[in-house]
Amino acid sequence: MIGDWLKRVGVLAAVLLLSSCYIPDKFKSELRLSKYGDYSLTFKGDLLWAPILDDYRKGKITPENEPEKIANIKKDLSRDIAVRKIDSRGRGRFTVEYERTGRLERVQLIALLRRDARLLAMRSMENGAIAIHANAMKPSDAQIMAEMGLNMEGEFRITTDANVVEHNATEVRPFGKAKVYIWKVENPLSPMPHLVMLREDDPGRPLNARASESN
Template sequence: MAADWLKRLMAVAVLLTLSSCYIPDKFRAELRLSRFGDYDLTYKGDLMWAPILDDYRTGKITPDNEAEKIENIRKDLSRDIAFRKIESRGRGRFAVEYERAGRLGQVQLVALIRRDARILMLRALQNGGIVVTANSLRPSDAQTLAELGLTMEGEFRITTDANVVDHNATEVRQFGAYRVYVWKIDGPLAPAPHLAMVRDSDPRRPLPPPPSSKMQP
């Protein structure tokens, strides 16, 4: 019975993996996720608007329109008020800081950056499961990004006290009552992070205190 439940849960995770035009690079990101579905998601690093690379290659970006194109990307990112910093580094690359917190509903989807440009997705399911899935690239697309020099290097962590039933973390560390799941991303061909947990159904139980500082364990 438990095996069938896990298969259904992971099938949903695979179906929900979508591509994004924003590519993360040189980043550190952390998701603090409680057994009740409370979350705090932070991202610090670079985001690259991938389509602009082809615009540079084909000559669509010129000295006359480059500033406008870059500003349009900045405006697109600023649609999400969770961005605390958006700073252009040129050629479609932005240094950003992002933080979003809340509690997942019984059935809900939360995405970084948003649903039509997903890098990371949290999905609460009717059966009480919560699936965290990072954007997955097709091997051909990943190879193209590597050839273009996009390193996609970074580290992603999930800190949780929940009952985790599946994950592909690089390593797992114990930190008091929490486990810290760590993914070391070393390029576009690295496996996309995923984690599945079962939510605690008793909302009256108090939340445990969070770790004393983020990204420290």
């Protein structure tokens, strides 16, 4: 039984290295996005560092080196200045609080966490569209997670007063002149958030036409 579990851990670490190294769990995340492109993005929940599972499987984690391994993951998370709080819960799991605000330029990519560890991407385009898309997990990866007793659950919301032309939200609620789009993530196979809106020009604050990418 233990041998089978360790084998699955190794497979999980290998496949997830191909996508994102962090698995979100027990989270609540919200994006407030105005029709002009002003945004406020928050995340509170757990992040699991998948590659360390392979180190546990191979016996590379010992009482002597585990503190350093955990410290290195914490250091990696802290590279994003929007990460406000990081608490280790052991075995590669961290409780994280993230908060970022700003205004999207005419052409820009914003990522949670970073472009090389992306859980959620927010992209503005020259044609005025803004697309929000979360990484989806392959069914084979999700099956391995389920066999190991690992899960990925939480809730993501987008509150916006913009003209939304495409979305796959679980639920939509009115909120004054805006709407709240809600995704209930119950497991790794749940539909990942996807929404496209059309930006309006703000006469008081002209957009910078420079294209850019941002962590």
